[in-house]
Amino acid sequence: MTPLRFTKSSYVKLHLTVAQLGLCSSVVHFAFSVKKANIFLEMAIKMKKKNLIKETNKIFWKFVLVYKWQGFLTFGAIGVATVLEIIEPLYFKKLFDSIEAKTADLPYLFSLFSTIVLVAVGYWFFWRVATYANVYFQTNVKQALYQYCFEKLHLHSVGFFADNFAGSLTRKVNKYDRAFETVADEIAWGFYTAGIRIVVVVGILLYYYPTIAFILIGWLCIYITFQVLFSKYKLRYDRVRSELETKSTGYLADTIANNFNLKVFASYKREVAGFANLLKDWRTAFIKSWNLSVLAEAIQGALMISLRMTFLGLSVYFWHKGRFSAGDIVLIYQYTNIVFSRLWDMGRNIRRTYEAYADAVEMTEILTTPYEVADKGTKQLKVTEGKIVFDKVSFAYPNGQEIFKDFSLTIKPGEKIALVGTSGAGKSTLTKLLLRFTNLTSGAILVDGEDISKVTQDSLRKMIGYVPQEPVLFHRTLMENIRYGKPNATEAEVIAAAKKAHCHEFITSFSEGYDTYVGERGVKLSGGERQRVAIARAMLKDAPVLILDEATSSLDSESEKYIQEALHELFQHKTVLVIAHRLSTVMEMDRIVVLEEGGIVEEGTHQELLEKQNGIYKKLWNIQSGNYL
Numbered sequence: 127m128t129p130l131r132f133t134k135s136s137y138v139k140l141h142l143t144v145a146q147l148g149l150c151s152s153v154v155h156f157a158f159s160v161k162k163a164n165i166f167l168e169m170a171i172k173m174k175k176k177n178l179i180k181e182t183n184k185i186f187w188k189f190v191l192v193y194k195w196q197g198f199l200t201f202g203a204i205g206v207a208t209v210l211e212i213i214e215p216l217y218f219k220k221l222f223d224s225i226e227a228k229t230a231d232l233p234y235l236f237s238l239f240s241t242i243v244l245v246a247v248g249y250w251f252f253w254r255v256a257t258y259a260n261v262y263f264q265t266n267v268k269q270a271l272y273q274y275c276f277e278k279l280h281l282h283s284v285g286f287f288a289d290n291f292a293g294s295l296t297r298k299v300n301k302y303d304r305a306f307e308t309v310a311d312e313i314a315w316g317f318y319t320a321g322i323r324i325v326v327v328v329g330i331l332l333y334y335y336p337t338i339a340f341i342l343i344g345w346l347c348i349y350i351t352f353q354v355l356f357s358k359y360k361l362r363y364d365r366v367r368s369e370l371e372t373k374s375t376g377y378l379a380d381t382i383a384n385n386f387n388l389k390v391f392a393s394y395k396r397e398v399a400g401f402a403n404l405l406k407d408w409r410t411a412f413i414k415s416w417n418l419s420v421l422a423e424a425i426q427g428a429l430m431i432s433l434r435m436t437f438l439g440l441s442v443y444f445w446h447k448g449r450f451s452a453g454d455i456v457l458i459y460q461y462t463n464i465v466f467s468r469l470w471d472m473g474r475n476i477r478r479t480y481e482a483y484a485d486a487v488e489m490t491e492i493l494t495t496p497y498e499v500a501d502k503g504t505k506q507l508k509v510t511e512g513k514i515v516f517d518k519v520s521f522a523y524p525n526g527q528e529i530f531k532d533f534s535l536t537i538k539p540g541e542k543i544a545l546v547g548t549s550g551a552g553k554s555t556l557t558k559l560l561l562r563f564t565n566l567t568s569g570a571i572l573v574d575g576e577d578i579s580k581v582t583q584d585s586l587r588k589m590i591g592y593v594p595q596e597p598v599l600f601h602r603t604l605m606e607n608i609r610y611g612k613p614n615a616t617e618a619e620v621i622a623a624a625k626k627a628h629c630h631e632f633i634t635s636f637s638e639g640y641d642t643y644v645g646e647r648g649v650k651l652s653g654g655e656r657q658r659v660a661i662a663r664a665m666l667k668d669a670p671v672l673i674l675d676e677a678t679s680s681l682d683s684e685s686e687k688y689i690q691e692a693l694h695e696l697f698q699h700k701t702v703l704v705i706a707h708r709l710s711t712v713m714e715m716d717r718i719v720v721l722e723e724g725g726i727v728e729e730g731t732h733q734e735l736l737e738k739q740n741g742i743y744k745k746l747w748n749i750q751s752g753n754y755l
Contacts, residue, residue, distance in 0.1 A: 178487035181494050186306055189270045196263035200256050204314060207252035208322040214245045215460040216330070256314075264310055268303045275299045275489060283498040284563040293379020294372045298489040301368070305486035309479055316475030320468035327461045338440065338458060342465070345433050349426065349469060356422050357476040363415045364484035370408040372488060377404055419477055430466050437462055499565055499583065507581040509589040509670045511539035511574050512701035514560065519569035521559060529555050530724045532569070542702040544712035546743060547721035553705045554595075556721075557673050560703070562586055573671070591669035595676035595705075597660030599648030604633050605640040607648075607659055611667030619666060626696075627662035628689060629655070661689060665696050672696065674704045686711070709747050718743065 190197055221238045279295065287295075324346065331339035381388060381397050388394050441458055444450040514537040522528040529552045537543050545553040558564060560571060562578055571578050578586050591611070599607045608620050608629070615623075620640070624630045632655055636642040648656045661677060674693075690711065706712045713732045720728035720735070720743050728735055728743055735743040 178490050178494075179483050182305075182483060182486045182490040185274075185490065185493060186267075186271075186309065189267045189274070192270060193263055193266045196259055196266065199259040200263050200314060201318060203252045203256035203259060204319060205322060207249040207256060208319050209326060210245050210249035210252065212323060212326045212330075212461075212464065214242060214249075215457050215464075217242045217245065218460065219454065219457040260314065264307055267310070268306060271303045271306055272299070275302055275493070278493050281497055281500075282492075282495075284558070285498060291376030291380055293382075294376030295492075296379070297372050297375040298492065301372075301485040302489040305482040308482035309486075312475040312479045312482075316468075316471055316479075320472050320475075323464055323468050327465055331458075331461065335454070335458065338437065341436065341440075342433070345429070346469075349429055350472075352425065352429075353422070353472065353476045356418075356425075357480045360415065360418045360422075360477060361480045361484060363411065363418060364481045365487070367408065367411040367415045368481075368484045368488065370404070370411050374401070374404050374408055377401055415481075419474075422477065423474075426470065430470065434462060434466070499562060501582045502580055503582075505576075505581045506585040507573060507576055507578070507589055508585075509574055512670045513537065513539045513572075513574055514671070514701060514703075515572040516556070516559075517570045517572060519559065519571060520567040521555065521564075522567050528724070530559075533724060533726075535719065535726065537701055537703065540699065540701055542697055542704070542714075542716045544704045544706060544715040544718045545721060546706065546709065546712065546718055546746070550723075551721040552724045553721055554675055557592075557675055557703060557705065560673070561590060561592065589669055589671055591664040591667045591672045591700075593657070593660045593664045593674050593677040596653075597648070597656050599644050599651070599656060599659060601643060601646045603641050603643055604629075604636075604659065607644060608640075608662045608666060611663040611665075615666055620662075623662045623666040624659075626665055627658045629658045629662050632658075658689065661693075670700055672700045672702045674702070674706075676705055676707065709743075709750055 217238055221235065221242070276299070279299065328339055328343060328346075331342060378401065381401070388397055437458060441450055441455045445455060516533055516535040519530050519533045520528075521530045533552075533556075545556065547553055559566060560578070562571075562583055566579070573586070573589070600610070604624075605617070605620055608624055609615050612619070617640075621630060624633060624640075633640055633642070642650075644650050644656075644659075648659070651659070657677065664672065677689075677693075702715075704712060704715060712718055715732070717729060718732060718735055719726055720741075722742065728738065728741055730738075735741055736747060738744055
């Protein structure tokens with residue numbers, strides 16, 4: 127996203143946007159630098175466009191309802207335990223009043239003591255039920271949320287992942303389920319218990335001590351209003367802190383993945399300095415957020431001390447007037463402690479809840495973002511012949527760069543086509559459009575007469591074997607990586623495919639053979655070894671349409687010779703689309719299509735193209751065959 131310039135006009139925009147959100151515009155002056163003001167403006171506009179907290183709650187609630195009975199048990203047990211805890215001080219009042227009056231006999235005192243014990247055992251039991259039920263409730267919802275994030279995230283297009291760091295996305299998912307845990311904890315053990323305590327305590331105080339109760343009600347209105355407004359104000363700073371945490375994780379993951387480049391370009395110190403600058407911004411935002419928490423606790427502490435002293439003074443005054451007994455003072459003191467303990471935590475509960483939402487909304491934004499490439503129905507593609515038609519295809523990138531305009535090409539069933547041309551001519555883009563990694567601007571691509579935009583992406587890609595120029599492997603065993611093309615393949619089938627792709631030789635040289643782990647993205651293998659594994663995977667898949675994007679570019683000449691022999695076998699009864707810069711690999715194709723600036727400039731067999739005077743293909747062939755490259 128292009129950074130916003132914080133000009134006078136954008137300063138006014140920030141005032142207006144914040145005001146429309148129902149917030150005090152004076153907080154803009156709290157932005158401690160022009161850079162931070164720009165961040166707040168972007169964030170305020172984003173929050174105005176989409177209520178991400180509301181969307182987050184919708185997603186959380188969706189999965190809470192799945193496990194509602196475990197939730198009911200948790201909250202029911204919490205409610206009973208909380209009420210029993212509040213009832214207990216009433217019996218203490220009776221006990222102290224009886225002791226002070228010196229009129230109660232021993233059996234009565236013993237019955238009061240027994241009742242207090244039973245109440246204590248009761249709330250102990252129900253707290254245990256609540257905590258036990260909560261373990262299953264929260265872990266089930268967290269598991270469901272994690273699974274939901276995994277499923278929804280991977281439905282985004284290839285372009286989405288090209289625009290986002292893998293480390294940042296991973297951190298967003300991790301923070302999402304932790305955010306639910308925090309919100310659920312604060313609601314169950316914070317707001318819910320505090321609400322019950324306050325309602326019951328106020329009710330009892332209204333019955334016994336109306337004056338004390340009305341003072342408490344007025345004080346509660348002031349206290350809770352302050353906490354909610356202050357937490358909303360602090361939320362914007364928590365968002366900045368959370369976003370900078372994600373950026374720092376993405377930066378770290380990017381440098382780890384590119385550690386080889388750090389060493390080759392001797393850029394260690396430069397990257398360390400870059401990471402330090404990012405952490406400096408994070409530290410500034412974190413300190414700002416933390417200082418606001420400290421300020422909030424200082425204010426709420428002052429409010430509590432004022433109320434405590436007020437109640438203490440009134441209690442002494444009413445006792446002196448003979449209106450309060452010792453039991454009354456004990457009851458008020460206990461209820462004051464009950465309310466204060468919950469309210470002190472409530473301030474922290476509110477702030478932690480908003481901090482959790484600040485962590486969650488990053489992932490919510492991804493979960494609620496429409497997919498760039500989405501299925502329009504459930505129709506499955508069935509390939510019987512393998513005819514491919516590019517019908518007046520136009521395509522441009524989001525930045526406006528046009529690649530194809532009214533491009534047309536027909537590939538006959540079983541035809542072997544080679545796409546040739548200089549870099550940027552559109553060869554790889556054409557294959558990505560066929561795989562539907564992105565949407566067309568206009569036109570259509572047909573496979574056996576079916577528009578690929580009207581069938582499911584999975585059914586389309588199951589019909590296509592694809593070997594990219596730079597194959598990426600999972601950090602799994604070689605057996606698992608090859609079998610990825612056909613999950614139900616037997617071990618014998620995997621080994622047969624590996625032999626055809628000339629993988630078997632180097633695989634068996636490893637001490638663990640096919641059980642060897644290849645490292646993240648296959649880094650433990652050479653480029654040529656990774657490419658041969660990718661070819662073996664495509665051979666095992668045995669799809670009716672095959673795309674090879676510079677599939678032999680990382681192979682040495684001897685290995686390429688063997689692979690070419692294997693590919694000839696693989697090509698049988700398939701429609702094949704080959705991209706190659708090394709023209710020696712396309713000599714035997716049925717047709718060679720030469721692309722230039724998104725259009726077809728030449729096509730024909732190898733021999734036919736060589737006979738064209740001043741032809742582009744002939745020029746490229748002469749350069750390569752003359753050992754110029």
